Amino acid sequence: MKEFASIDIGTSYTRVLMGRMGDDGVIQINGAGVSPSQGVRNGGVVNIEQTVQSIQTAAREAELMSGLVVEEAVVNITGKHLKGENSRGVVAVTNRDRVVTESDVLRVIEGAQNIRIPADQEILHVLSREFVVDDQSGIRDPIGMTGVRLESEVHIVTAGKTALTNLRKAVNAAGIRVTNLVMSSLASSEAVLTSGEKDLGVAVVDIGSGVTDIIVYVDGGVFSSATLPWGGSHVTQDLSFGLKIPMEAAELVKRNSGCVQIAAVDPIEKIELPAMSGRPPRWVLRQEIAAIMEPRMREIFELVDQELMRSGKKNALSGGVVITGGGSRVEGAASLAEEVFSMAVRKGNPLPLGGFFDRVDGPEFATSVGLLIGAAQSTDTARKAPRESGSGWMQKLRSWVSENL
Ligand SMILES: Nc1ncnc2c1ncn2[C@@H]1O[C@H](COP(=O)(O)OP(=O)(O)OP(=O)(O)O)[C@@H](O)[C@H]1O
Ligand SMILES: [Mg+2]
Missing domain, CATH: 3.30.420.40 (ATPase, nucleotide binding domain)
Known part of the structure; x- marks a missing residue:
């Protein structure tokens, strides 16, 4: 069974969670560690050595609890360098039968990324909001629909390059591979919203x-x-x-x-x-x-x-x-x-999960729990065949985006 982990590097606390997918499809939390953060200001890493210490202390606590080792993790990113803006892409549906395929979706999302980005920023997330096929709007999954024109509405989040570099450096120096960086608010909302x-x-x-x-x-x-x-x-x-x-x-x-x-x-x-x-x-x-x-x-x-x-x-x-x-x-x-x-x-509060959920049952764990949910989903899709369900391609999109970071 595949295990996964999350690291929330906050201004006052660093939180490491470990989990695995239960047979019932509910995430089981099997390790949780919290340590006071040093070297973080307004959500950003300002001292790498101190941040490494905080990560290692929290990770060790989670590892002792779970009996496992954190090798890779989904990590949060926050700070006022994060900028969000909406954009749209338009492409012609190329298939002869005019049926929207996965490649049309990838093209239209790529087209939507054609925005002006300052030299010191890079794209962190491209979050699909909705698709429009011809005149039909409000579509979440256009694959399989028929039309000549496909539009995408996306929310793009860019992050400061320096902040990204320092964060990756700190986690790597703690001996942990970063599988994904996720904006804190995206993670928190994943944990607390229905x-x-x-x-x-x-x-x-x-x-x-x-x-x-x-x-x-x-x-x-x-x-x-x-x-x-x-x-x-x-x-x-x-x-x-x-x-x-x-x-x-x-x-x-x-x-x-x-x-x-x-x-x-x-x-x-x-x-x-x-x-x-x-x-x-x-x-x-x-x-x-x-x-x-x-x-x-x-x-x-x-x-x-x-x-x-x-x-x-x-x-x-x-x-x-x-x-x-x-x-x-x-x-x-x-x-x-x-x-x-x-x-x-x-x-x-984070919505209930299994295992040691009592250890993370407070609003201060929203980001770390949300990151763990994200880690579980990417592990899950990694195991599955290319595209099995509607949410499968969304996942694929997400990893496609992160591959292009
Ligand atoms: N019981 C409480 N009553 C009031 N404030 C509290 C309580 N518990 C925690 N806090 C406050 O919550 C803040 C810490 O919240 P949290 O752990 O979510 O922050 P963080 O993730 O470390 O930081 P950030 O997200 O800003 O980088 C502190 O300012 C602390 O004083
Ligand atoms: Mg926080």
Whole structure:
């Protein structure tokens, strides 16, 4: 049985998951390791040696648990260097019977990649949104349909070359082969969304420590994506500065007593700040804490809202917004988000898998679980014959794209 692994290199934590496909077709998680990240800033590798250490520590923990070794993995990529844009391709259907074949699909997707890319960027993903055969739009799998003209609508994501190089270097130096690099928001959404939500129209907002990743689905496909260089660590920084306590103490205060909704906090409730050597104990109003945290979180959500509006599809999101990532754990996050977006917001945990799922059952594991699902799918198609099902060619497309990286 084939095993697979994922690595989520985050600004605050590096997470390694190992899994295998169960006989029932459900992914079994058989190893999970988490280590504090060193050498990562706003989602990007800034110190390779330190990142290698974090990967190795997390991988070792996962390996001890599973009794297996991580040889290759699907790895996340994030950072504000990621740019998403929509494009389209048009080709004539060449076959004599005018039946769309796989080669027409590959040609039309290739044609859609004909966009101007800055010299320091390269294509990371070409995500097919829909096909149009003659005048018939909204087609997901055009193979076998009859027509003379095939169009494709795609969402293209490009990534900074330097960021790609540093990431690959760090994982390789940890002794692990990178099978695929996947944009964090794509992975997170794979873990927390149902396909029904993607069809309805939905946005996923993964609030991490140093970045917030946004992805918008319309009619089942990716319509837009963006990454903001802000996250939970900025809330912690504000607390550290505002309460004049170290970052570690501010992190504890945020997790144990923090709230991003001033109005939801009892106005007379006080908490004791974590003890610091040489200082007498100090009590502060919980409302004072919320008064520091809410403006920063509101600002982050306002920037997210701007991205949703920029996509032009905010009104098409009947499935609302799903917030995930460790930063979404903060008390009051969903209510504040609802207020800022004027939309329904739910919190997103990874959808259940088998094995040691209890070890990854939290929003901070959304990216790593999504990457593991992707790893399972590519392993699965690698084993199968060329094209067996509708989703098979999508997989093929994906690997075709990564082969051309
Ligand atoms: N219980 C909690 N309450 C409030 N905040 C929390 C809680 N648990 C985690 N966080 C915050 O979540 C953030 C870390 O989230 P996560 O692990 O998803 O980030 P990351 O993947 O390491 O970083 P990034 O995705 O930005 O590169 C930190 O800012 C942390 O303070
Ligand atoms: Mg993250």
